[in-house]
Amino acid sequence: MAQKYADVIIDISHEKVDRPFQYKIPQELSEVIYPGVRVHVPFGKGDRDKVGYVVDLSDSTDYPVDKIKTITSVDDKGITIESSRIQIAYWMKRQYGSTMIAALKTVLPVKQKLKHLEKKKVTRCLDTEQLEAMVCQCEKKHQPAKARVLRALIEEEILPYELIRQKLNVSSATLQALEKQGCLRIETESIYRNPVKHMESEEKRVLLSENQRNIIEDVLRDYRQGRAGTYLVHGVTGSGKTEVYLGIIEQMIAMGKQAIVLIPEIALTYQTLLRFYKRFGDRVSVMNSTLSMGEKYDQLRRAAAGEIDVIIGPRSALFTPFPNLGVIIVDEEHEGSYKSESMPKYHARETAIRIASMHKASVVLGSATPSMEAYYRAKAGEYKLYEMTGRHGNSALPSVYIVDLREELKHGNRSVFSAKLRELMDLRLRNGEQTMLFLNRRGYAGFVSCRACGHVMKCPHCDVSLSEHRNGMLICHYCGYEEIRPANCPSCRSKYLMGFKAGTEQIVEALHKEFPQARVLRMDADTTRTKESYEKILAAFADERADILVGTQMIVKGHDFPNVTLVGILAADLSLNRNDYRAGERTFQLLTQAAGRAGRGDKPGEVVIQTYQPEHYSIVHAANQDYLSFYEEEITYRDFMRYPPVAHMLAVLITSREQEAGKELCKEMTKLVNGIWDERESTSRSLQVIGPAEAAISRINDLYRHVFYAKHADYQVLVEIKDRLERFCKEKELKNQTVQYDFDPMNTY
Numbered sequence: 001m002a003q004k005y006a007d008v009i010i011d012i013s014h015e016k017v018d019r020p021f022q023y024k025i026p027q028e029l030s031e032v033i034y035p036g037v038r039v040h041v042p043f044g045k046g047d048r049d050k051v052g053y054v055v056d057l058s059d060s061t062d063y064p065v066d067k068i069k070t071i072t073s074v075d076d077k078g079i080t081i082e083s084s085r086i087q088i089a090y091w092m093k094r095q096y097g098s099t100m101i102a103a104l105k106t107v108l109p110v111k112q113k114l115k116h117l118e119k120k121k122v123t124r125c126l127d128t129e130q131l132e133a134m135v136c137q138c139e140k141k142h143q144p145a146k147a148r149v150l151r152a153l154i155e156e157e158i159l160p161y162e163l164i165r166q167k168l169n170v171s172s173a174t175l176q177a178l179e180k181q182g183c184l185r186i187e188t189e190s191i192y193r194n195p196v197k198h199m200e201s202e203e204k205r206v207l208l209s210e211n212q213r214n215i216i217e218d219v220l221r222d223y224r225q226g227r228a229g230t231y232l233v234h235g236v237t238g239s240g241k242t243e244v245y246l247g248i249i250e251q252m253i254a255m256g257k258q259a260i261v262l263i264p265e266i267a268l269t270y271q272t273l274l275r276f277y278k279r280f281g282d283r284v285s286v287m288n289s290t291l292s293m294g295e296k297y298d299q300l301r302r303a304a305a306g307e308i309d310v311i312i313g314p315r316s317a318l319f320t321p322f323p324n325l326g327v328i329i330v331d332e333e334h335e336g337s338y339k340s341e342s343m344p345k346y347h348a349r350e351t352a353i354r355i356a357s358m359h360k361a362s363v364v365l366g367s368a369t370p371s372m373e374a375y376y377r378a379k380a381g382e383y384k385l386y387e388m389t390g391r392h393g394n395s396a397l398p399s400v401y402i403v404d405l406r407e408e409l410k411h412g413n414r415s416v417f418s419a420k421l422r423e424l425m426d427l428r429l430r431n432g433e434q435t436m437l438f439l440n441r442r443g444y445a446g447f448v449s450c451r452a453c454g455h456v457m458k459c460p461h462c463d464v465s466l467s468e469h470r471n472g473m474l475i476c477h478y479c480g481y482e483e484i485r486p487a488n489c490p491s492c493r494s495k496y497l498m499g500f501k502a503g504t505e506q507i508v509e510a511l512h513k514e515f516p517q518a519r520v521l522r523m524d525a526d527t528t529r530t531k532e533s534y535e536k537i538l539a540a541f542a543d544e545r546a547d548i549l550v551g552t553q554m555i556v557k558g559h560d561f562p563n564v565t566l567v568g569i570l571a572a573d574l575s576l577n578r579n580d581y582r583a584g585e586r587t588f589q590l591l592t593q594a595a596g597r598a599g600r601g602d603k604p605g606e607v608v609i610q611t612y613q614p615e616h617y618s619i620v621h622a623a624n625q626d627y628l629s630f631y632e633e634e635i636t637y638r639d640f641m642r643y644p645p646v647a648h649m650l651a652v653l654i655t656s657r658e659q660e661a662g663k664e665l666c667k668e669m670t671k672l673v674n675g676i677w678d679e680r681e682s683t684s685r686s687l688q689v690i691g692p693a694e695a696a697i698s699r700i701n702d703l704y705r706h707v708f709y710a711k712h713a714d715y716q717v718l719v720e721i722k723d724r725l726e727r728f729c730k731e732k733e734l735k736n737q738t739v740q741y742d743f744d745p746m747n748t749y
Contacts, residue, residue: 005061006033006071007100008052010043020055020100022063024070033057035090036083038075051075053086056093056100084358085319091354097722097741098344106344107319120161122175123185124153134183145174153184161186206243215386216247223252223326223362230353232333232378233366235388236397236625237596238560241366242272245329246279248364253280253309257326257361261312262348264335272331273312280310287313287320315340315348318355325359328352333365333374334589339746347744349374368596368627369589372638373744375631376645398567398598398605400623402614406454409496416510421568421608428566429518429547433603435566437511437550438594439504447577448474448485452494454612456577457485465577467696476579480693507550507570515548523551553590555597565605567598572611572619579696580748581643584618588630591622642688642711644744650710650718651745652725653695657736659704665737666692666706672728673710673721687712695749707749718743 007020023041025033033039035054043050049072061068089103124131131154138147148168152159164170178184208216219231235241249259263272276284285299285308302308304321311320315338318328330338330352338348349365356363365374365383378385403418413419428435447465449456457466459476466474468485475482489497504524511520523537541549544563549555569591576587591609599605611619621630639646652669656662670692691708698705712718722741729739742749 002059003065004030005058005068006039006054007056007058008039008041008071009055009104010041010050010052021052022058022061022068024065024068025057026070029071029074032074033071034087036085036087038083040072040075042069042072053082055086055104056090082321085321087358088319088351088355092344092346092351095350095719096344096346096743097726102343106340106346120186120188121158122149122153122161122164123158123187125182125185128154131183134181145170146178149175149178150183206240208243208247209240211386211388212240212244212247215244215388216251218384218386219248219327219362219364220251226360228356228360228362230356230363230383231365231386232370232374232383233364233386233388234370234375234378234627235366235368235386236390237368237593238397239368239388239390241331241368241388242275245331245364245366246276248327248362249276249310249329250279252326253283255326257324258303258306258308258322259310259327259329260317260320260322260325260352261310261329262315262317262331262338262352263312264314264332264337276310276312283309285311287311287317318348318352325356325361327362327364328356330363330365332367332593334367334369334371336586336746343740345740345742345745369592370627372585372631372634373645376635396599396604397625398595398607400595400607400609400625402619402623403608403610404614405610405612406452408610409451415514416507416570417514417568418608418610421610422514424566424606424608425515425548425568429515433565434541434544434546434561434563435548435568436555436561436564436594436597437507437548437568437570438555438590439507439550439552439570447579448497449573449577449612450489450492450494451496451498451612453489453492454573455489455491456573456613457490457497459579465579465583467579475696480691504550504552511548511550518548519546520548520550521546523549523555561597562602564597565599565603567594567605567607569594569607569609572609573613576613576616576618581638581641582746584616584634584637587616588618588622588627588634591619592625592627595622595625642713647711647713648715648718649744650721651742651749652708652710653740653742653749654706655700655703655738655740656706657703662704662706662737663692665734665739666708669725669728669739670708672725673708676721676724687717705749715743 004025006023006025008023009020021041021043023039033054035056037054039052039054040049041052042048043052047069085107086104089100089107092098092106093100093103126134131150135147135150135154138144138150145168149164149170152164152168161175164175165172175184175186179186215231215233222229233241233244235244245261249261252259261272261276273284273286285302287296287299291299299308299311300321303311304323306323311317311322330349333349340346349371353363355361367374370378374383375385377383401420403420405418408418411419415422417425425435447456448468457474459466459481461476461481466476466481466483468474472485473482474485486497488495504522508520508522511518521537521541523534537549540546542561572587572591575590576583578586580586595607595609598607607623609619609623613619617633618630621627621633635646638644643649652666654662654666654669656665670689673687674689688711689708690711692706693708695705695707710718710721725739725741
């Protein structure tokens, strides 16, 4: 049997992750060594026995074989938290294409071990009379510092160490001297950095509907019977999905289990955390990018020690090292932010399902607008589907008005606000109610449309919009088709053919002109750069210290403001006309989520959707909050074009310092894929390769970008293609070029 080798990390502390060591695998251990297993190995000059973790396997080595040491034995402690995390890193490397080191750095998010915070206290060891006698002695000996400490301890039996040091101006040497004299005792305890500020933990319990109770009981029944699975909760905005999550987690905690709650944006953390803290108190914590390194490290320690039951955060929270994981909740599972944009380009939904299977845990996906992938799999029976068709408490869905901006232009209205929206905003200001204005900036200036008739410049072959380049060319980044940008609209010959240009700042300026009395808040990437800016803006709006909140997509996801009775959606077409096959789905999701912010309290809500394409099915179905009708139209299109979820797609992105070298490598790799799969006729007929072509943004930081795509119904076929391409690149020993793999990409390149 051929000799096999294992890459072993000797010390799992995070700063050591960059340096695995290669060892021979003895024949007698070849069946029991795999990524994640703990092993004993000889290490260093003295061949000291060390425990390490296998992180990768290979059939070859780059080192002299006679100098490679051999693994001594497999550790008998079995699977540890570290082992399971290494296993998921190895799975991610194989499933998504990445180096093992990049995958390890993803699942071990804190890169270095940090010093524990310590809290000291001083406790008196003598009674009051003895301390008073000691005070007299100190005064006679002119030891005022000691006297100050002893007087303070007469008043209080226990005092914080730092209080004595700072407020009483006493040195540590003085305290140590008093400890030696037997007057007091200095005690030290390790404490955690806690990112969660104290919150009132009183909760008004909501009476669950029969539908909510049935979902909770069904998920828990499966879990108790050893049939933990994946569940999709499709509930309209305001239907009470969060109460379902809380009910499931409460029962899991009662069984001694822990829960991970994934949310798509940091902006959701505050309100979500508040709901969970009121139910579970300080057994809840948070993990996100605004935490300091020390705070992150301490949350991981608390989780591993079983000192918290629930962790809430974006996709990085998925790798929290809970020893008894019972359930993973993925709220707003349709969100694109669940897909990593750096290597490995994993999707939190699929990774959550993999992690849950290792722990025999359940996965609950929830959304008012499920991703096409999730709903497709639920329809196919891979996930169990639950429908929640009405708002909790029977409050009505908002009334929705679609405003045709072409008609507004004909009537001479060049304002960013339609007449209908202006009228309804004025009414809200007079009634003391709140308004949210959502500027749909996805696809910002990425397409060209006619302001007169709404015509959009599209590719004749791919049914996606053409992107405007600075050289005056309109280009399709799926097939490479290009044409010169016309001076007039091809449909109506109007001269108003242009890219849309508007931002949140311009909207705020327009509001101040139209409604000078209005109090306006703005929430976008520029206003939320600091650590607590999200919470401050949301808290101010929740406290009704503003009448109008203007923002990008971060304001429309999951927030619940009872006094918001009007939502205005400005430029709904921007996301609709991205050069991306997911454009229709994203537009429907954004508009439905935005509309769902209105009328969540006792007052009825209204929504105004401003668009140049009021007849488009994404906009029509979003206005009607009709997901099923949208799904049927969209899945027909995906099936015809063989886009995910009907088929899978692999994007291969090549970046190069030299334009021609990158172009040539992209051609070679495309030819290799076509050549390999031509040998397998049954496969080649179902494999579709698109490209090679320049990427949509052909150069970033002086790196030239080229791309090609492969589509196939079987995901594992694409994984095999990726493996073969990785071997090809390794054989070529690329120096000034890099290759990245992205399965079922959320955005095209």
